[in-house]
Amino acid sequence: MGWDPPQHGHPTHKLGIYALGGLSPADEQTTRRHLENCSLCRAQISDLEGVAELLSAAELVPDIPPGLAARILTTHPPQKGPESAPLSRTDSLPSDGEQKNMGEKTAREKTSKEKVWRDHKEEILPRSISFPENRKPDAQQSPDSPLPEADPSREHLPRTETHRLNTKHPDTKHQPSSLGPTMSSAASPRENTHTPPEPIPGTWSPFPLAHSGRDPAEETARSPDTTDPRNPPFSGDTQLSSSGLSPDQVRELLNQMPVKKTLGRLATIRRSIGIAVFALATSTLFLTIFVLQSRSPDHALSLSTNTDEISGILHVRTNASGSLLHLEAKDFPEGIYTVEIMPEKTPSEKNVFPENSAISAGSFQVVKGKKTIVDLHTAAKHGEFRILSLHSNIPIATAEIPE
Amino acid sequence: MDDLSDPLVATAFANPFTTDTALLRATAAGSRQAFALFVRRYHTAAYAWSSHALDNPALRARFCEIVFRKARDRATEAPSDVSRWLLEIGFDTAAQLGVPNASTQQDLKALWIGGVVKEALSHLEPLDRELLQRPELAIDEIDQSRITAALGKLRALLAARGVLRKAG
Incomplete structure (x- = not known):
């Protein structure tokens, strides 16, 4: 904020502080005397x-x-309705008396909410906890306890079995067996122990070493010699041998079992996915380039100034919304230029924009060794533009035509 | 219409002397930024008013929300004296809320005007504000001239807010 120097004969600079009463008594008297005689x-x-x-x-x-x-400002805007509508009950503020009681009321509501939550917790939480160790003894339960009655059919089951039933763990016992009596009987000794499910031969198992229920080291020590036909490495051999195949044939068949096929399929799928991803990325890249090029056409224009023929290139680009022009001047001699850009109107836009209403004008300075970019706003949202005029302050004598 | 491409809003942001009526017209046209500027201009006055009428700070903020929500709904009225119009909205709200004889209390009007003045002061430079509040700090003609200029600017700001008539 600038300050006005004291005008000759008028104590203008003192008027403000006089109005505030900050002048010394002598200055105040002088100013008052002046005010009596000066209407301005x-x-x-x-x-x-x-x-x-x-x-x-x-x-x-x-x-x-x-x-x-x-x-x-962040309050939600009101819904459209009658402007003179009275305040709703939720909008009204309490009276003075109600305000005084508000603290007590809030405390009561808080206590009430805590009670509701406590009751809710007592009602809900026991239902969701169904593990045996969290169950109360039946004698301690109240008659109206929301706890479900214990299932007598489960009481005789060991804890592991109960847990298995609660968690609905998959078990080969509960699946329709398609492997014959040999496989079913092999699963029976481990029926009451919590063990991983028995893997189906030849398929992938999440428990590759633990499926037999023995220690892995022991399993390794007891692993049979695969070359010994009397000690087949796979329990399914017995079943397959009973169908008339020799152990060698069984082993050969096992080599062709779905493990390798599945792995091969997985590798194929992985390759396919990789190819698909690569193709998608490439097509996206090309599509992006295509869109950018279609939206941002470069116009290499040879322009003339008002003083002399000067060849230069003015690249015209638009931003994403088409509302801003980026002009990049190349090969222009140093100087200050003014430019007018006119969008090429579409037939529909000719009805919207009157003649010359959408001209964007601006100026830019070309300095040697620096990139010259100027932004102009435009009202037309498309990418075709033409240069209406380009003027320069370069005199004829110093204008240079770049090579 | 939430960017500075709106001429009214762009002018309002560039120039704190934009009149309230222009802000309300832009608000009625859907400009949230104009409404934000309007709230920023008057929320001090509304809160000062409510601080005298209501004891609970939370209720004061709620009162301000209601007043400005009503102002936004009635922005199409765009009266010439917006400050008085908004003050009347505050009185109506207070009457509905049961504040007795709010419109006849002169101290409430003084508080309202004080809020407008305080907001207008925020547009001055800190040194000018300090000189206006403590004119005894002016030690030379430059400081005295600053005070005169600051008072002139403050007058123009208040005139744009309808508190004072425009000079001349």
Whole structure:
């Protein structure tokens, strides 16, 4: 803010502080004497005194809580309706008496909410906890306890079995067996222990070493010699041998079992996915380039100034929304240029924009060794533009034609 | 219409002397930024007013929300004296809330004007604000001239808010 130097004969600079009452008694008397004789300063001081009187009102205003304006602005806008509609019950504020009781009421509501939550917790939580160790003895349960009665059919089961039933763990026992009596009987000794499910031969298992229920080291020590036909490595051999195949044939068949096929299929799928991803990325890249090029055409224009023929290239690009022109000047001599860009109107836009209404004008300076880019706003949202005019301040004598 | 491409809003942001009526017209046209500027301009006054009428700070903020929500709904009215119009909305709200004889309390009006003045002061430079509040700090003609210029600017700001008539 600048300050006006004291005008000759008028104590203008003192009028403000005079209105605020900050002058020394001597200065105040001098200024008052001047005001009695000067109507110009009197008019000015009456305006300033009106403002000075209002300054005291600002001192009464308390500090505003931070974020109040943001809170007002983030409040959801009201629904459209009658403007003179009275405040709803939720909008009304309590009276003074109600305000005084608000603290107690809030505390009561809080206590009530806590009670509701406590009751809710007592009602809900026991239902969701169904593990045996969390069950209360039946004698301690109240008659109206929401706990379900214990299933007598499960009481005789060992804990592991109960857990298995609760968790609905897959078990070969509960699946329709398609492997014949040999496989079913092999599973029976481990029926009451919590073990991983018996893998189907030839398929992938999440428990490759633990499926037999023995220690892996013991399993390794007891693993049979695969070359010994009397000790087949796979329990299914017995079943297959009973169908008339020799162990060698069985082993050969096992080599062709779905493990390798599955692995091969997985590798094929992985390759296919890789090829698909690569193709998708490539097509996206090309599509992006195509879209950018189609939306941002470069116009290499040879332009002339008002003083001399100067060949230069003015690249014109638009931004994504088409509302901004990026002009990049190349090979122009140093100087200051003014340019006018006119969008090539489509037939529909010719009805919207009158003639020359969408011209964008701007100026740019070309400095040697620096990239010159100028942005112009445009009202037309498409990418075809033409240069209406280009003027330069370069005199004819110094204008150079770049190679 | 939430960007500065709106001429009214762009002008309002560039120039704190934009009139309230222009802000309300832009608000009625759907500009949230104009409404934000309007809230920023008057929320001090509304809160100062409510601080005298209501004891609970949370209720004061709620009162401000209601007043500005009503102002937004009635922005199409765009009266010439927006400050008085908004003050009347505050009185109506207070009457509906059961604050007795709010419109006849002069101290409430003084608080409202004080809030407007305080917001207008925030547009001055800190040194000018300090000189206005403590004119005894002016030690030379430059400081005295700053005070005169600051009072002139403050007058123009208040005139744009309808508190004072425009000079001349």
